[in-house]
Amino acid sequence: MPRFxxxxxxxxxxxxxxxxxxxxxxxxxxxxxxxxxxxxxHDWDGIGAKTWVGLANYVELAEDPQFYVSLKNxxxxxxxxxxxxxxxxxxxxxxxxxxxxxxxxxxxxxxPLVLATVTVGVVFGWxxxxxxxxxxxxxxxxxxxxxxxxxxxNFATFAVAAAGLWPQIAFCMVLFLAGLNNLDExxxxxxxxxxxxxxxxxxxxVLPQLSQVGFIAIAVTVIGALRSFDMVAVMxxxxxxxxxxVLAYQMYEESIFSYRFGYGAxxxxxxxxxMIAFIAWYLRGLLRAERSNA
Amino acid sequence: MYPRPIPEDAxxxxxxxxxxxxLVVALWLLPLIAVMxxxxxxxxxxMAGNYWGWPQKFSLVENYTAVFQxxxxxxxxxxxxxxxxxxxxxxxxxxxxxxxxxxxxPFRGSNLIFALxxxxxxxxxxxxxxxxxxxxxxxxxxxxxxxxxxxxxAFQTGFATLFMRNFxxxxxxxxxxxxxxxGASPAQVLRHVVVPLVRPALAALAIxxxxxxxxxxxWAIVLTQSDAVKPVTAGLNNLRGxxxxAWNIVSAATIFVAxxxxxxxxxxxxxxxxxxxxxxxxx
Numbered sequence: 001m002p003r004f005x006x007x008x009x010x011x012x013x014x015x016x017x018x019x020x021x022x023x024x025x026x027x028x029x030x031x032x033x034x035x036x037x038x039x040x041x042h043d044w045d046g047i048g049a050k051t052w053v054g055l056a057n058y059v060e061l062a063e064d065p066q067f068y069v070s071l072k073n074x075x076x077x078x079x080x081x082x083x084x085x086x087x088x089x090x091x092x093x094x095x096x097x098x099x100x101x102x103x104x105x106x107x108x109x110x111x112p113l114v115l116a117t118v119t120v121g122v123v124f125g126w127x128x129x130x131x132x133x134x135x136x137x138x139x140x141x142x143x144x145x146x147x148x149x150x151x152x153x154n155f156a157t158f159a160v161a162a163a164g165l166w167p168q169i170a171f172c173m174v175l176f177l178a179g180l181n182n183l184d185e186x187x188x189x190x191x192x193x194x195x196x197x198x199x200x201x202x203x204x205x206v207l208p209q210l211s212q213v214g215f216i217a218i219a220v221t222v223i224g225a226l227r228s229f230d231m232v233a234v235m236x237x238x239x240x241x242x243x244x245x246v247l248a249y250q251m252y253e254e255s256i257f258s259y260r261f262g263y264g265a266x267x268x269x270x271x272x273x274x275m276i277a278f279i280a281w282y283l284r285g286l287l288r289a290e291r292s293n294a
Numbered sequence: 295m296y297p298r299p300i301p302e303d304a305x306x307x308x309x310x311x312x313x314x315x316x317l318v319v320a321l322w323l324l325p326l327i328a329v330m331x332x333x334x335x336x337x338x339x340x341m342a343g344n345y346w347g348w349p350q351k352f353s354l355v356e357n358y359t360a361v362f363q364x365x366x367x368x369x370x371x372x373x374x375x376x377x378x379x380x381x382x383x384x385x386x387x388x389x390x391x392x393x394x395x396x397x398x399x400p401f402r403g404s405n406l407i408f409a410l411x412x413x414x415x416x417x418x419x420x421x422x423x424x425x426x427x428x429x430x431x432x433x434x435x436x437x438x439x440x441x442x443x444x445x446x447x448a449f450q451t452g453f454a455t456l457f458m459r460n461f462x463x464x465x466x467x468x469x470x471x472x473x474x475x476x477g478a479s480p481a482q483v484l485r486h487v488v489v490p491l492v493r494p495a496l497a498a499l500a501i502x503x504x505x506x507x508x509x510x511x512x513w514a515i516v517l518t519q520s521d522a523v524k525p526v527t528a529g530l531n532n533l534r535g536x537x538x539x540a541w542n543i544v545s546a547a548t549i550f551v552a553x554x555x556x557x558x559x560x561x562x563x564x565x566x567x568x569x570x571x572x573x574x575x576x577x
Contacts, residue, residue: 013480014399021392029414029449032425108319114555116509118527123325132345178571206296230511268420287301
């Protein structure tokens, strides 16, 4: 045994070191994800035996009006979230000055990013409170009354997504600040010599250099919008009348509340496929950026 | 630098600029400031409808004491610590190992394994929810803190492996060649070369994973049920349902939940930002 170990330890030690992390991740994360696809082909209440139903769950999904509501809301989330990269860039430009006191202001901008989404949900639930909320205070100044945004089916999704935008803007700001710190000083200097200023400088000299960071900001924002769950769960629980559900929340509801695990798994699989498409697009873009840099 | 720096000698301009940005920050954080203000108001004042005026009486101590004594928040807080700290330690250990092997011992398929770790990280939580919940039920871990600890370690190991692999791969190669030339075994290389050098990466990773795990809500409600094991995020949402009109108490509890990650962030800001940018940029 000792001889065997000595002869093979050059590869066995690394293998043993890799194993715990790999097994845990492979089993709990990867295998589970594939199992969901398998479960989506069954009828299952989560306790009893699974009954094979083939693609029936997907067929039902294609005819489920709630599914289209969720899908539409995910798209609304996506569109609203697309405001995060430009606003984040704006904030990054504002604070990118070396003045005393700027550092602490910068950190204060980041605060929403470290708050739990539940916290953000509670905070904005309060902002939207139709009687005493911050929004009512602002409306009141103009003599108006706030609509009860969260209990209005036309506004609920917009209100929740707008709240979700808060930490997302901070995230994009962090990314753009890192990008602004890596600008090529020579190019900026050359631009100044050529008389480029303000907007023109931003468009022709700065933005091209931020394209990679901007791409990342857009990608994490898209993924953030598709992942949205917490805010919906905390602020509206999908209501009123299921008008503000998103795919992630509908999946949770069908599984945990209605014990329709097979159907829930089918929704999860659809979400997964949409996500995969985005991730593939993202990785392709990253690789292309890396190649053009090299 | 862009935008053009405001010159050092333009004193008035600089003061005005900082003043302007302060105003923007105040507006930006207004929702949070409002909650902080509410958390020090008394019941009577809220009843009277004084939500926005200057508080006539500061009930900071009363409200926060009420959170500790009349709600289970302290229990939830403790649960969160019991879940988060072991998870972070577990992630740091496992990812140092995987990152070390994947960066320094290339073998056939090591790139594929790395890609799996990275890709798995982007998966939406819902895609693994049902099997993970089922697994925890079968293991008898459902509704215990261990279910959350095991899950968080497994999930965060994906991101952390990416992070550690890139960090260890960027360490100078001579160190490893020298250690190998002296006949050091992989275990010795790990102990005497890698571990002393990865401390800054571990600090960044620790603060990031702490925030991610502390702030988790989805898995908290999927894997736990009873108050005895629930973390603060799930606890806060329940509390809001029970104390519907007592906004001062709910606000105090909200601030209490937000405090640890915010404090950690201000203490280790540089690590947090560098970790987040590196994680996002590389992944």
